[in-house]
Amino acid sequence: MRLLEFQAKRLLREQGIPVPNSKLLISSEDLHDLSYPIVLKAQVPVGGRGKAGAIKTVFDAQEAASTLRALLNTTVKDHPVKAVLAEEKVAIEKELYLSFLIDKHANRPMVMASAAGGMDIEEVAQRSPQRIIKKHVTLCPGLPNYLPRFLAKRLGAEPHTKAFVELFSKLFYIFQDYDATLVEINPLVVTPTGLMALDAKMLLDDKARFRQGERFDEFLKEQAPLVAEAKPEAERLAEEKGITYVQLDGTVGMISDGAGTGMLALDLIKATGGEAANFCELGVFGGTETMRDAMEVVLANSQTKALLISLIGGLTRMDEVAEGIVAYLQQNEVCVPLVVRMCGTEEERGKEMLRAVGIQTLDDLPTAVRTAVSRAKG
Amino acid sequence: MTILVNERTRLLVQGITGKVGSFQAKIMKDYGTTIVAGVTPGKGGATVYGIPVYDYVEEAVEAHRPDVALSFVPARFAKDAAIEAIENQLKLIILTAAGIPDQDMVAILNFAASSGVQVLGPDTPGLVSPGKCKAGVHPNRVLKEGKVGIVSKSGALSYEVCKLLTESGIGQSTIVGIGGGPLWGLTQRDVLAMFEEDSETGITILLGEVGGMMEHEAAAFIEKYARKPVIALIVGYDAPRGAQMGHAGAIIEGDRETAESKVKALKQAGAFIADNPAEIVSRIESLGV
Numbered sequence: 321m322r323l324l325e326f327q328a329k330r331l332l333r334e335q336g337i338p339v340p341n342s343k344l345l346i347s348s349e350d351l352h353d354l355s356y357p358i359v360l361k362a363q364v365p366v367g368g369r370g371k372a373g374a375i376k377t378v379f380d381a382q383e384a385a386s387t388l389r390a391l392l393n394t395t396v397k398d399h400p401v402k403a404v405l406a407e408e409k410v411a412i413e414k415e416l417y418l419s420f421l422i423d424k425h426a427n428r429p430m431v432m433a434s435a436a437g438g439m440d441i442e443e444v445a446q447r448s449p450q451r452i453i454k455k456h457v458t459l460c461p462g463l464p465n466y467l468p469r470f471l472a473k474r475l476g477a478e479p480h481t482k483a484f485v486e487l488f489s490k491l492f493y494i495f496q497d498y499d500a501t502l503v504e505i506n507p508l509v510v511t512p513t514g515l516m517a518l519d520a521k522m523l524l525d526d527k528a529r530f531r532q533g534e535r536f537d538e539f540l541k542e543q544a545p546l547v548a549e550a551k552p553e554a555e556r557l558a559e560e561k562g563i564t565y566v567q568l569d570g571t572v573g574m575i576s577d578g579a580g581t582g583m584l585a586l587d588l589i590k591a592t593g594g595e596a597a598n599f600c601e602l603g604v605f606g607g608t609e610t611m612r613d614a615m616e617v618v619l620a621n622s623q624t625k626a627l628l629i630s631l632i633g634g635l636t637r638m639d640e641v642a643e644g645i646v647a648y649l650q651q652n653e654v655c656v657p658l659v660v661r662m663c664g665t666e667e668e669r670g671k672e673m674l675r676a677v678g679i680q681t682l683d684d685l686p687t688a689v690r691t692a693v694s695r696a697k698g
Numbered sequence: 699m700t701i702l703v704n705e706r707t708r709l710l711v712q713g714i715t716g717k718v719g720s721f722q723a724k725i726m727k728d729y730g731t732t733i734v735a736g737v738t739p740g741k742g743g744a745t746v747y748g749i750p751v752y753d754y755v756e757e758a759v760e761a762h763r764p765d766v767a768l769s770f771v772p773a774r775f776a777k778d779a780a781i782e783a784i785e786n787q788l789k790l791i792i793l794t795a796a797g798i799p800d801q802d803m804v805a806i807l808n809f810a811a812s813s814g815v816q817v818l819g820p821d822t823p824g825l826v827s828p829g830k831c832k833a834g835v836h837p838n839r840v841l842k843e844g845k846v847g848i849v850s851k852s853g854a855l856s857y858e859v860c861k862l863l864t865e866s867g868i869g870q871s872t873i874v875g876i877g878g879g880p881l882w883g884l885t886q887r888d889v890l891a892m893f894e895e896d897s898e899t900g901i902t903i904l905l906g907e908v909g910g911m912m913e914h915e916a917a918a919f920i921e922k923y924a925r926k927p928v929i930a931l932i933v934g935y936d937a938p939r940g941a942q943m944g945h946a947g948a949i950i951e952g953d954r955e956t957a958e959s960k961v962k963a964l965k966q967a968g969a970f971i972a973d974n975p976a977e978i979v980s981r982i983e984s985l986g987v
Binding site: 340430458460499501525527530531552564566568576577578579580581582583584586587588590591596599602603626632633634635637663664665667686 | 718723725774797798799800833850852855857861908933935937938941975
């Protein structure tokens with residue numbers, strides 16, 4: 321089916337795509353409430369209407385009447401004209417071309433665009449095809465319709481197939497729309513009147529907070545007073561500041577600039593006869609602020625008897641984290657021994673900044689761990 | 699020819715005008731990497747340390763034919779940048795961003811797979827073949843050209859190991875950071891398989907951690923196919939169950955996700971288990987590779 325122009329434009333308007341104001345004319349009796357000039361366009365399902373004389377601009381009612389009569393008496397490429405679209409005349413600066421179509425050679429949707437739009441587009445396509453940009457669009461198949469029907473059969477819920485299909489697609493919608501990593505109904509019960517979710521569990525992806533913001537915040541706000549659990553002060557502080565922190569039972573505080581090297585430090589602490597007080601890492605792009613906050617968090621744990629800061633910078637810049645350490649020391653009195661291992665990106669500058677406040681850094685992790693473990697024991 | 703990147707690699711840096719992107723681009727360029735172009739939407743026409751910047755990947759591809767894209771694009775825009783690189787058929791895309799939503803990663807990984815494009819990451823330091831090409835953020839001082847191939851989830855843990863290797867005079871063929879998960883493009887198993895076929899690599903090091911089942915898959919591969927010696931170091935023995943140890947994927951949710959279980963599987967598969975980086979060095983020295 322090929323839509324007539326006025327039908328296609330109605331679809332565009334319904335989607336909020338701007339189109340000229342218009343009125344469909346079937347006879348000269350429809351020629352009222354128009355402000356001139358207007359463009360009269362024969363509504364026939366063929367292209368090249370402009371060149372075939374089926375589009376005319378008129379400047380007053382008299383001219384409109386005679387032109388309309390003429391159009392309604394003509395045939396455009398074997399199609400008798402039965403309707404004419406009267407449109408406001410629009411000031412044009414530039415004519416572009418844009419379309420989507422199925423590319424039958426590539427079996428994919430294709431977008432075509434050109435800066436040379438308008439009446440001559442067919443000619444442009446033939447003579448200078450490079451002026452038309454063609455790009456394929458990739459679509460994922462999404463949820464197939466057979467799947468819930470198949471599952472209903474396998475689950476022995478065939479009598480409820482229709483309800484199951486509906487529930488299935490709604491559940492998947494929630495899964496996608498809320499950036500869930502799990503949506504679970506268990507049990508999904510069959511009752512004399514149909515299907516019903518008796519329990520529900522959902523996990524939402526915190527990483528999607530940037531686009532789910534308000535929705536996620538509302539859930540959190542709502543549940544905050546209901547799930548209050550007794551948390552150590554350091555953990556509460558870590559959450560508030562967005563620091564990766566896991567409290568442990570020992571006395572050697574630990575801050576690293578990577579997860580793997582942090583876990584290695586914990587293992588080395590244990591192998592050296594110590595017990596770690598926590599796991600804390602700065603994460604990707606951890607800089608000055610993160611370092612300062614991490615020290616505040618780790619030292620908020622009163623079990624900490626020595627603090628090992630283990631840094632091997634790749635993305636993390638040693639000059640930035642050194643600035644964080646210095647900033648913390650300037651604002652706080654630190655009562656436990658501090659052992660800093662520093663190497664990697666911008667290490668010379670970082671070490672220099674720490675030397676200036678009296679901190680000698682180590683280069684070797686096992687040595688740093690041994691030092692921290694023995695200091696923690698006093 | 700080293701795996702994934704080599705002296706002929708033509709690198710494209712996405713997000714090159716950002717603070718981190720421009721800083722790291724300079725370090726990589728100084729190291730000798732051929733960075734042919736950078737991309738940042740809206741910054742086309744600029745240059746970063748002499749590297750031309752384009753608005754779109756397609757423009758950079760037309761002008762410079764890069765074959766690997768290293769992305770410093772932040773998590774919230776990472777999917778779109780990755781799709782753009784995949785559509786333009788770069789053969790490998792490297793995603794440094796942490797915190798890309800799972801559903802975005804699912805879209806990236808599926809589209810890449812159907813387009814024949816490899817993905818490294820997310821949350822990866824990238825990779826480097828010392829002396830040939832650095833498409834990553836590894837500190838230069840820990841790198842030395844040689845025969846040891848390294849695959850690691852953690853960037854910093856691979857720096858720790860490389861530092862000791864280099865200080866002991868042992869060089870590396872390629873150091874690949876596959877990233878912290880929780881979803882991965884290239885896996886430990888994929889990279890081990892590449893090292894196995896790689897004439898530049900004589901011995902491989904697997905650096906793993908708690909969480910997920912990937913080390914078990916690697917063990918299954920080692921048991922069946924590995925002819926070259928594999929040394930494995932797994933960290934996180936002390937990680938409490940259910941705690942997120944920094945990486946999105948480093949969380950113990952089942953018995954087989956502990957360091958003990960992984961070490962057991964790797965040992966049974968024939969890998970040498972090192973308890974710390976120093977043991978890796980002494981093992982390599984005793985193997986004489």
